[in-house]
Amino acid sequence: xxxQPPCSPPPGSPPPEDVLEIVAPEQFAALAHxxxxxxxxxxxxxxxxxxxxxAQLDAKKGNVAHHLKVLREAGLVHIAExxxxxxxxxxxxxxxxxxxxVAEPQAAxxxxxxxxxxxxxxxxxxxxxxxxxxxxxxxAKARELGEALSQLVDGVDEAEEEPEGQPVHGVLVALxxxxxxxxxxx
Numbered sequence: 001x002x003x004q005p006p007c008s009p010p011p012g013s014p015p016p017e018d019v020l021e022i023v024a025p026e027q028f029a030a031l032a033h034x035x036x037x038x039x040x041x042x043x044x045x046x047x048x049x050x051x052x053x054x055a056q057l058d059a060k061k062g063n064v065a066h067h068l069k070v071l072r073e074a075g076l077v078h079i080a081e082x083x084x085x086x087x088x089x090x091x092x093x094x095x096x097x098x099x100x101x102v103a104e105p106q107a108a109x110x111x112x113x114x115x116x117x118x119x120x121x122x123x124x125x126x127x128x129x130x131x132x133x134x135x136x137x138x139x140a141k142a143r144e145l146g147e148a149l150s151q152l153v154d155g156v157d158e159a160e161e162e163p164e165g166q167p168v169h170g171v172l173v174a175l176x177x178x179x180x181x182x183x184x185x186x
Contacts, residue, residue: 020097030074037116
């Protein structure tokens with residue numbers, strides 16, 4: 001049986017911020033790898049050790065440790081607790097924020113995020129919903145739809161969630177204006 005991480009951070013440890021805006025180049029670089037995206041997904045519920053994350057994500061412990069270091073240096077995760085176990089020190093990592101918002105997405109980070117979601121879709125035991133639809137919308141209607149989607153995702157607070165032991169579901173929402181087609185040069 002695996003050790004379970006603590007349910008809450010120890011006294012004196014900062015609780016996760018509610019929202020962290022991604023703006024620094026090292027943060028964008030850290031987000032530009034699918035395993036780091038999956039680590040952030042895995043740490044969305046509670047702190048975990050490198051070993052626990054490696055087992056959960058079916059990844060090598062050394063690889064997980066490397067990517068946790070990158071996330072930590074970028075300020076996206078921190079060590080929430082350390083414990084002495086069998087002559088060593090066990091570190092529990094935690095996200096620095098419950099929600100991370102990329103104000104100005106960059107191609108590498110977006111590609112990594114979508115790759116991480118694709119990996120999760122492939123591993124899903126249930127049939128996922130994946131749909132792409134293009135709509136003609138005025139700027140006002142697009143803004144209204146964006147606000148409604150934001151409220152939908154942000155509107156489910158943790159008090160409304162099912163108890164521990166229920167499956168975790170991922171929600172990916174994107175609203176973007178499609179680039180206009182290139183003009184023919186003939």
